[in-house]
Amino acid sequence: MDDIEGEKIENMKIIDEGLIKIKIPEFDKISSEAPVFYNPNMEFNRDISILALQTFQKELNRKIAICDLFGGSGIRGIRYKKEITDTDEVHVNDISPLAISFAKKNAEYNDVELTFHQNEANILLRQSRGVYDIIDIDPFGTPSYFIDSVAYSIKKNSLLCVTATDTSALCGTYKEPCVRKYNAMPYKSEYCHETGIRILIGFIALTFAKYKKYIIPQLSHSSMHYMRLYLKIKKGSASSDESLKNNIGHIIHCRKCSYRKSITGITTSIPRICPECGEKLKITGPLWVGLIQNKEFIEKMMNDNSKILSTKNEIDKLLETCYKESEAPVTFYDVHELCRIMKISAPKLDKILNTLIKEGYLAIKTHFNPLGIKTDCDVQTLKKIIKRLVN
């Protein structure tokens, strides 16, 4: 039995992850109601983070200070300290006194020295401007409440890692929460996980611009129930203006014929009627229409994926797809959705990909959807190609 925060915790269990072991209270189900939050399904997220943070540290080529702003059991911060070489300080924060007590015990248990804060995340960020090279935000649900404080607090030439688990808002299951939290109109299309991640990135970019800071996405992925971003942060008013001008825009989509297009610019006029079939268009945004993957950064992560990570194979697969996606066009076609519109049965994905490539088009798989194709081929030509393959 352990005595933590004056409470006797009857049933403890030991979790073995990466190079560490932590003790947490026994729980029946993963829930924000648990006395201390731990989600075993997020091991993949933490493993990728180890790789991304190590890659960033190597690029900086000096010791780095990391803030794990929503520490929970401490597992993330402890792993960062233990598994990333050349960390300087790792700070772990959580609003819950019980979580911080567990995190402290777990740090001792793993023989690592960390700095602990028991604070509301916004308050810690406002009090620690310019301190951290990396800030990791892994809250319950939306990160939107914390983005302004991060934008104020974070150093230039730093890395921001963001998890969002409110995918139903970002993907447009309900419109109002997305408008409220991200000031953007979502649309529940077959590629809504991509527009969702782009809404999140766009919201961060627009918030950061107030502080003359801008973002360069390094790796963006939608996995299981969450979205995760790794963004480099730079500073400069002219570059922030330029970044918004080139990367913020809207996506127009026709429900009837599946035509879609990304429109760059905040004040650019947006067509309302589908040029292909005359149907009224759906408009998503404002969102990030620029690149969401960085080839060089991902390549470095791939080359570095030699650490002992139990999700290594899944990481390899994701990184390879994101690497290929890095220069692909915005949005993708879901082959089954196109075939549903055309009322035909779907040919094999690889058959379509190979035909597109043979005919001189770009054709790439996407991590967002196993049935998705990113291509520069227009939708009407793509439909003709698919029809030809079926006949």
Ligand SMILES: C[S@@+](CC[C@H](N)C(=O)[O-])C[C@H]1O[C@@H](n2cnc3c(N)ncnc32)[C@H](O)[C@@H]1O
């Ligand atoms: C999703 S969990 C973090 C999980 C952890 N990063 C991991 O990898 O296991 C979110 C944590 O944020 C804490 N929290 C919630 N609201 C907070 C706030 N406003 N400021 C700081 N911590 C907060 C909760 O107590 C909880 O431990």
Ligand SMILES: [Zn+2]
């Ligand atoms: Zn149309």
